[in-house]
Amino acid sequence: MVVSSDVKNPSLGYAGDVTVQQAFDWVADGQAVLVDIRTDAERAWVGFVPGAVPLAYKQWPGMQINPGFDTGITSIASRDKKLLLLCRSGIRSIAAAKRATELGLQAYNILEGFEGDADAQGQRGKTGGWKFHGLPWKQD
Numbered sequence: 001m002v003v004s005s006d007v008k009n010p011s012l013g014y015a016g017d018v019t020v021q022q023a024f025d026w027v028a029d030g031q032a033v034l035v036d037i038r039t040d041a042e043r044a045w046v047g048f049v050p051g052a053v054p055l056a057y058k059q060w061p062g063m064q065i066n067p068g069f070d071t072g073i074t075s076i077a078s079r080d081k082k083l084l085l086l087c088r089s090g091i092r093s094i095a096a097a098k099r100a101t102e103l104g105l106q107a108y109n110i111l112e113g114f115e116g117d118a119d120a121q122g123q124r125g126k127t128g129g130w131k132f133h134g135l136p137w138k139q140d
Contacts, residue, residue, distance in 0.1 A: 012094075012098075013097075013098040013101060014094070014097035014098050014100070014101040014107050014108065014109060015082070015097070015101065015106050015107055015108045016108055016109070017090075017108065017109045017110075017111050018084065018108050018109070018110055018111065019110075019111055019112070020110055020111065020112055020129065020130045020133050020135055021133060021135070023084045023086070023108075023110045024135050024136075026082060026084065027051070027084065030081070031081060031082060032081050032082040032083065032084045032108075033053060033076060033077075033078060033081050033082070033083055033084065034049060034051065034052040034053065034084045034086060035052065035053045035054075035055050035073070035076060035083055035084065035085050035086065036048060036049060036052040036053065036054050036055070036086050036087075036114075037055060037056060037057040037085050037086065037087050037092060037093055037096045038056065038086070038087055038088055038092075038114065039056050039058065039059060039060045040054070040056060040060075041060050042088060042114075044140055046088075046114065046115065046139070047114070047131065047137045047138060047139040048137065048138060048139075049086065049114070049130060049135070049136065049137050050136055050137070050138055052086065053076050055069065055072045055073060055076065056069070057069055057085075057087070057092055057093075057095065057096040057099075058092065069096070069099065070099070070103060073096075073099075073100050073103065073105065073107075074103055074105065077100075077105045082106050082107075082108055083097075083100055083105055083106060083107040083108065084107075084108050084110055085097050085100070085107055085108065085109055085110060086110045086113060086114055086130065087110075087113045087114070088113045088114055088115050088124070089112065089113040089114075089115060089116060089117055089124070089129070090109060090110060090111045090112050090113040090116075091113070092113075093109045093110060093113065094109045097109045110130075112128040112129045112130070112132075112133075113129055113130070114129050114130045114131060114137075115129040115130075115131060115132075116128030116129030116131075116132055
């Protein structure tokens with residue numbers, strides 16, 4: 001279902017970037033659907049956001065684009081809700097937001113992603129991201 005063909009930020013190629021807190025607020029208010037575009041392995045090993053729709057943009061191994069992404073993202077889209085795309089650090093979700101926008105959807109990238117950037121020791125989850133900001137998440 002097409003949400004909008006109107007790109008709010010044409011220079012980006014997608015609707016825009018939102019903070020993890022803004023994303024949480026929009027989902028809590030019923031304004032948006034959170035789509036976790038990380039791989040199944042990432043969600044299983046690192047953690048996931050309860051209620052987020054899992055739809056990998058790239059698949060492990062090889063990190064090739066998921067051939068079912070286009071069909072999946074259009075089936076998730078709702079005419080009255082924004083799509084918020086979450087990846088590990090807010091980079092992969094930019095490409096996914098651009099692809100969703102090409103499909104005519106209103107898609108936003110979530111800055112910092114689930115784990116944020118790596119710190120000086122090469123570890124994630126300590127300087128930014130959904131988990132770092134204390135937003136709801138679980139781990140199997």
